[in-house]
Amino acid sequence: MRSFSYERAASPGAAAAAAAGTANAKFIAGGTNLLDLMKLEIETPAHLIDVNDLALDRIEETADGGLRIGALVRNTDLAADIRVRRDYGVLSRALLAGASGQLRNKATTAGNLLQRTRCPYFYDTNLPCNKRKPGSGCAAIGGFSRQHAVVGVSDACIATHPSDMAVAMRALDAVVETVRPDGTTRSIPIAELHRLPGDSPEIETSLEPGELITAVVLPKPVGGAQAYRKVRDRASYAFALVSVAAIVQRDGTGRVALGGVAHKPWRVEAAEAKLPDGAKAVTARLFADAKPTKDNAYKLPLAERTLAAVLREARA
Amino acid sequence: MRFEHPATFNPIDQLKVIGHPTSRIEGPLKTTGTAPYAYERHDVAANQAYGYVVGSAIGKGRIGSIDLEAAKAAPGVLAIVTSGNAGKLGKGERNAAPLLGGPEIAHYHQAVAIVVAGTFEQARAAAQLVRIDYVKGDGKFDLAAERDKGITPHPSFGGPADTAVGDFASALAGAPVQLDATYTTPDQGHAMMEPHASIAAWDGDKLTVWTSNQMIAWGAEDMAKTLGIPKENVRLVSPYIGGGFGGKLFLRAEVLLAALGARAAGRPVKVALQRPLMFNNTTHRPATIQRIRIGAERDGKITAIGHESWSGNVKDGEPEMAVSQTRLLYAGASRMTATRLAALDLPEGNAMRAPGEASGMMALEIAIDEFADKLGIDPVVLRISNDTQVDPEHPERHFSQRQLVQCLSDGAARFGWDKRNPKPGAVRDGRWLVGMGVAAAFRNNLVAKSAARVRLDQQGIVTVETDMTDIGTGSYTIIAQTAAEMMGVPLDKVAVRLGDSDFPVSCGSGGQWGGNNSTAGVYAACTKLRETIAQKLGFNSAEAVFADGVVRSGNRSVPLAQAAGGGDLVAEDAIEYGDLAKTYQQSTFGAHFVEVGVDADTAEIRVRRMLAVCAAGRILNPKAARSQVIGAMTMGVGAALMEDLVVDKRHGLFINHDLAAYEVPVHADIPHQEMIFLDETDPISSPMKAKGVAELGICGVAAAVANAVYNATGVRVRDYPITLDKLLAGMPV
Numbered sequence A: 001m002r003s004f005s006y007e008r009a010a011s012p013g014a015a016a017a018a019a020a021g022t023a024n025a026k027f028i029a030g031g032t033n034l035l036d037l038m039k040l041e042i043e044t045p046a047h048l049i050d051v052n053d054l055a056l057d058r059i060e061e062t063a064d065g066g067l068r069i070g071a072l073v074r075n076t077d078l079a080a081d082i083r084v085r086r087d088y089g090v091l092s093r094a095l096l097a098g099a100s101g102q103l104r105n106k107a108t109t110a111g112n113l114l115q116r117t118r119c120p121y122f123y124d125t126n127l128p129c130n131k132r133k134p135g136s137g138c139a140a141i142g143g144f145s146r147q148h149a150v151v152g153v154s155d156a157c158i159a160t161h162p163s164d165m166a167v168a169m170r171a172l173d174a175v176v177e178t179v180r181p182d183g184t185t186r187s188i189p190i191a192e193l194h195r196l197p198g199d200s201p202e203i204e205t206s207l208e209p210g211e212l213i214t215a216v217v218l219p220k221p222v223g224g225a226q227a228y229r230k231v232r233d234r235a236s237y238a239f240a241l242v243s244v245a246a247i248v249q250r251d252g253t254g255r256v257a258l259g260g261v262a263h264k265p266w267r268v269e270a271a272e273a274k275l276p277d278g279a280k281a282v283t284a285r286l287f288a289d290a291k292p293t294k295d296n297a298y299k300l301p302l303a304e305r306t307l308a309a310v311l312r313e314a315r316a
Numbered sequence B: 001m002r003f004e005h006p007a008t009f010n011p012i013d014q015l016k017v018i019g020h021p022t023s024r025i026e027g028p029l030k031t032t033g034t035a036p037y038a039y040e041r042h043d044v045a046a047n048q049a050y051g052y053v054v055g056s057a058i059g060k061g062r063i064g065s066i067d068l069e070a071a072k073a074a075p076g077v078l079a080i081v082t083s084g085n086a087g088k089l090g091k092g093e094r095n096a097a098p099l100l101g102g103p104e105i106a107h108y109h110q111a112v113a114i115v116v117a118g119t120f121e122q123a124r125a126a127a128q129l130v131r132i133d134y135v136k137g138d139g140k141f142d143l144a145a146e147r148d149k150g151i152t153p154h155p156s157f158g159g160p161a162d163t164a165v166g167d168f169a170s171a172l173a174g175a176p177v178q179l180d181a182t183y184t185t186p187d188q189g190h191a192m193m194e195p196h197a198s199i200a201a202w203d204g205d206k207l208t209v210w211t212s213n214q215m216i217a218w219g220a221e222d223m224a225k226t227l228g229i230p231k232e233n234v235r236l237v238s239p240y241i242g243g244g245f246g247g248k249l250f251l252r253a254e255v256l257l258a259a260l261g262a263r264a265a266g267r268p269v270k271v272a273l274q275r276p277l278m279f280n281n282t283t284h285r286p287a288t289i290q291r292i293r294i295g296a297e298r299d300g301k302i303t304a305i306g307h308e309s310w311s312g313n314v315k316d317g318e319p320e321m322a323v324s325q326t327r328l329l330y331a332g333a334s335r336m337t338a339t340r341l342a343a344l345d346l347p348e349g350n351a352m353r354a355p356g357e358a359s360g361m362m363a364l365e366i367a368i369d370e371f372a373d374k375l376g377i378d379p380v381v382l383r384i385s386n387d388t389q390v391d392p393e394h395p396e397r398h399f400s401q402r403q404l405v406q407c408l409s410d411g412a413a414r415f416g417w418d419k420r421n422p423k424p425g426a427v428r429d430g431r432w433l434v435g436m437g438v439a440a441a442f443r444n445n446l447v448a449k450s451a452a453r454v455r456l457d458q459q460g461i462v463t464v465e466t467d468m469t470d471i472g473t474g475s476y477t478i479i480a481q482t483a484a485e486m487m488g489v490p491l492d493k494v495a496v497r498l499g500d501s502d503f504p505v506s507c508g509s510g511g512q513w514g515g516n517n518s519t520a521g522v523y524a525a526c527t528k529l530r531e532t533i534a535q536k537l538g539f540n541s542a543e544a545v546f547a548d549g550v551v552r553s554g555n556r557s558v559p560l561a562q563a564a565g566g567g568d569l570v571a572e573d574a575i576e577y578g579d580l581a582k583t584y585q586q587s588t589f590g591a592h593f594v595e596v597g598v599d600a601d602t603a604e605i606r607v608r609r610m611l612a613v614c615a616a617g618r619i620l621n622p623k624a625a626r627s628q629v630i631g632a633m634t635m636g637v638g639a640a641l642m643e644d645l646v647v648d649k650r651h652g653l654f655i656n657h658d659l660a661a662y663e664v665p666v667h668a669d670i671p672h673q674e675m676i677f678l679d680e681t682d683p684i685s686s687p688m689k690a691k692g693v694a695e696l697g698i699c700g701v702a703a704a705v706a707n708a709v710y711n712a713t714g715v716r717v718r719d720y721p722i723t724l725d726k727l728l729a730g731m732p733v
C-alpha cells in the first residue's frame, strides 16, 4: 500500500471539489473493496476523501412515490428497510445474496455500485491486465475465464461487474444522483452508469473525475412478482456465475436483468418483449451478440435455465 | 519402551479418563482469544520488526537484475535479504524447491526477498518498490501434456512405483465384466485459517523461532541445515497452530526469511506469509490423473484390479501416491498399481490431509460405483462381497482389525440406504433431484517413535512435556487424559506443554499418526514415572495401584504429592515399535453415505445429509475424534464440489490464489453431519490400542458425493471438482 493523505469531507459539494482539486484522489466509503485493492497496489490513490460523514445515510420517500437511497446507506440497512422489502423485493433479495453479513454491514450503496471486477488476473499485479494497467494486454483471454463475461465483451477485456445490488437496481430502472466538482448535480439512469469495456476497460463508468454519487432513486413501485436468483458454486459468500433479477406482472410482461454475464448489469429492453414467449426467446435476444469463451460458454444455457425457473416460480 | 507384542490389559484399559468426550482443555484460551499464536507473541522478544515476503513474478526462469535502491530508501526499512546477500544456504531434507529463490526461479511466488521494516505497513510498502527484471524460461505446467513423459519415481513414502500380483492383463481380458475409466483430481490448497507465521530472534549464534509448525524436530533440523548452523543452536516453539493440514509439516519460507531478516536487521523479525502468496509459495496437494481398470465375474467377484496414477512435481519432489489404498482395500487375485511422476515447474506438491488415499479414493470409489452400476449390483453389496481380511498382496498378513463390512452395513441401515432408487434421475423433491451415494473410507495407520517427559511435583501436579503439536486436533486433551489415566489423578492435576524443540522428540502431527503415537509415548514415560514413584516409596511397582491421587500397595497408601516430597520426580521415555506393523497390516476403515440435491434447472449441487461410520481402534476422546471426522467430511465436500487450484498453463501459476477465488465450503454448504465410531480396540497398534482417525474422515467423502450426484442426475463426472457446468448438458429434461 502506498502512503496517502486523508481528509473527512464536510459536504458532498466539498467532497467533489476536493476530489477534483487533488491529484489522484479517491472517495472512501465502507472501504471493503478499495482498501483491499490498495493493499495490493491495484489502486494507488495519493489522497482519500472520507465520505462517511456527509449525512447521506438516509432512505427517504420521494414526491412521486419512489425512494431516495442515500449513497452511504449500508447494504444491510437497505436490505432490511421495510419499504424496500415490501415494494422492491428484488433489491432486498439481491443485497442479501451478496458478500457476507459482516461485509454488508460496512458496504455502502455507492461503493457497491462502483466495486471493481473480481477477475483473478486483475488481482495479480504480475500479470497483464488492461483494466489495471492499460495497454498491458488481457491475461483472461486465453486464460482461466470460467467466471468471465459472455456478452458485451471486447478484445481488451472480458471482465464482469460483480455487484448483485446493481442488477436489481437495473431491473428497477434506478437513477443515480450525483454532485460534480463545480457543485452542479445530475441524474444518471443506471443503464448509463456502467460502461462496456471497449478499448478502455479502465474507464468503468460515465462519472466525471471527482463526481460524487449522493443517492440512488428508485421510481415508484412497479409491483409484480419480484425475484433474484443467484447461481454459484457454493451456497453463500461467492460471486454469481449467473444471476437473474426479474419482475413479472400478472399479464406475463415484465423486466429481466442478468448479473455475472457482462461488464455491467445486462438488460435489453427488446428482449423483455419476448417474456410471454418464455425464457428461451428472451435469452436468445439477450445473448444475440454473445462471445463466450470455451470456459464460460456454459453461462448461456445456465442463464436460460435459471430464467425459466424464475419465470415458472413467478407465475406459480 | 519397545512395543513388540500385542498389548495386554494395562492402566489405559480402566477408561476412567480415556475414552470420555472431554472438551478441549485449551479450549477456553482459544475461545477467549488468549491462546498465543505465533504472530501474536509480542511478549517473547523486545523490539520486533516486521518482514514482508516478495514472491517471484514468474513461474520459471531466473532473475536478470534486481534493484533495491528505492526499497532501501523507503521509510522505516531496516534490511532487505535476497539470495544475493543471504549467504550460502543449504536446503532442508524435506524441501524440494529452495525456500529462497534467485537467481534461478523454481516456481511462481517462490520467495525472492524479504523486506524488513519498523512497521508492517512500511515493510509492505517498501516490498512493492523492489524492482526485479526476470528472464522467463520455458516452464512445464501442464500435467496432461507431460503425463506420457512421466518417469518412474524412486520408492517413496507411500510404497514402490510398481506393484504386481498374478497376471493382471489376462485376468482383466478374461473377465466377463470390465471397467476402464480415467479420473482427474485437481491441485488443492490447504487453505488453513492461520497463515504460515513466525517470529525469529537471534541471541549471538543461537536462534529461537516462535512459529506455526506441525513437526518441531523436522523444522529445527531443516532450519539448522538450511542456515548451516548446528542443530543445538536452533530452538523452535510452536504451542498453538491455527490449522495445517500438512501445509505446515516442513520448514517454509516465512520462518527461514524471518531468521535471515532478523540476522540482517539485528532485531527480532516477525513474518506472516501474505494470504495471496500462500497458494503458490507453499506446498499443495498435487493434481492427479488416475486410470482404474477392474474385471469381475458376473456375480461381482473381482478378479483383476489395476490402478495407475500420474502426478507432477518440481525437481526433487515426490509423486502423489494415489494408488496406495488399491493395494489393500478389495480382494482380487490379479492386481497391479503404477505410479509415474512428471517433471513440472508448478509450486511444490506435497502432503495434504491423507496424502495418497484422499486423492486415490476420490477415483477408486467412483470406479467401484460405476462398476456396480455395470454389474447391476448394489454398490454396498459389491463392496462387502469383495472384502478381504488379509493383505491381498501377502495373504499371510492379516489386518490387525478390519471392520469395513460392519461400517458399510451399519451405515446403510442407519442412512436408509434401502430407500435409494438405483435408477438415476428418478427421485424428485420440489426443484431438487435427489440422489444417494456411498463410498468406503480407508486410510493406513502409521506407527512412529514418540517421546515424552513426565514430572510429578510436590503439589501432586503431573506435567507432560513433549514436542508434539496440537494443530486443532485435541492433542493437549488426549495427552492430558493419558497422563491422568496412567497416574491416577483427575484431569485438572495434569499440565501439558507442547511444541517446543527443547522437549523430547515426538511423532509430531501428520499422517493421522499423532494421536496414537504421541499418547503411546506419554504412556511409556508415565510407566517409567510410576516405577520411579513406586521405588521411591518402597513399593513393588508391579503391585502399586495409582488411583484417586494416591498410590496404594497392600494396605499402604500414600498421596502422590508426597512421593515428590523430596523434589520433583521426572521420567522420560519413548515408545518405539517392533515388527507388528510388518506382521500385521494396520489400517482404519469407514463408510461414507451422502445425500445430495441437484437443482433441476441450474444444476447447483447441495449436500443434504451425510453419515460416516468409522472403525479406527480405540477412540481416545470421542468428542475430539468426532470433530476431526466431521471436519474432514467438510473438506471432502470441498474436494468434491469446489476446491480447485486452477493452473494458468501460460504463466505457470495457480491463478485463483486467494480465499475469494479458491472456494472452500462455508457453513451454508454443510448440512447436519452424523458420525459414528464402531467399538474397536486394536492391541496391535500400541499400548493405547488406538489408531489414527483424522484423515480417515476425508477418504472417500468426495466419491460418495460424486456417486450421489450421479444417482440424482444420471451424469457421471470423472473430473473433480463436480461443478454445475459439467452437469448442465446431461441434466434430465
Ligand SMILES: Cc1cc2nc3c(=O)[nH]c(=O)nc-3n(C[C@H](O)[C@H](O)[C@H](O)COP(=O)(O)OP(=O)(O)OC[C@H]3O[C@@H](n4cnc5c(N)ncnc54)[C@H](O)[C@@H]3O)c2cc1C
Binding pocket: A026, A027, A028, A029, A030, A031, A032, A033, A034, A035, A051, A071, A097, A098, A099, A100, A103, A106, A107, A108, A109, A110, A111, A112, A113, A114, A115, A162, A163, A164, A165, A211, A212, A213, A214, A237, A238, A239, A240, B660
Ligand atoms: C470477500 C468479499 C465477497 C464479496 N461478495 C460480494 C457478492 O457476492 N456480491 C456483491 O455484490 N458484492 C460482493 N462483495 C463486494 C462488496 O459488495 C463491496 O466491496 C462493497 O459493496 C463496496 O462498498 P464500500 O462502501 O465498502 O466501497 P468502498 O470500498 O469504500 O469503495 C468502492 C469504490 O467506490 C468509490 N466510492 C465510494 N463511495 C462513493 C461515492 N459516494 N461516490 C463516488 N464514488 C464512491 C470508491 O472511491 C471506490 O472506488 C464482496 C466483497 C468481498 C470483500
Ligand code: SF4
Binding pocket: A117, A119, A120, A121, A122, A128, A129, A130, A131, A132, A137, A138, A139, A140, A141, A156, A157, A158, A159, A201
Ligand atoms: S478481463 Fe479485464 S480485468 Fe481481467 S485481465 Fe482482462 S483486462 Fe484485466
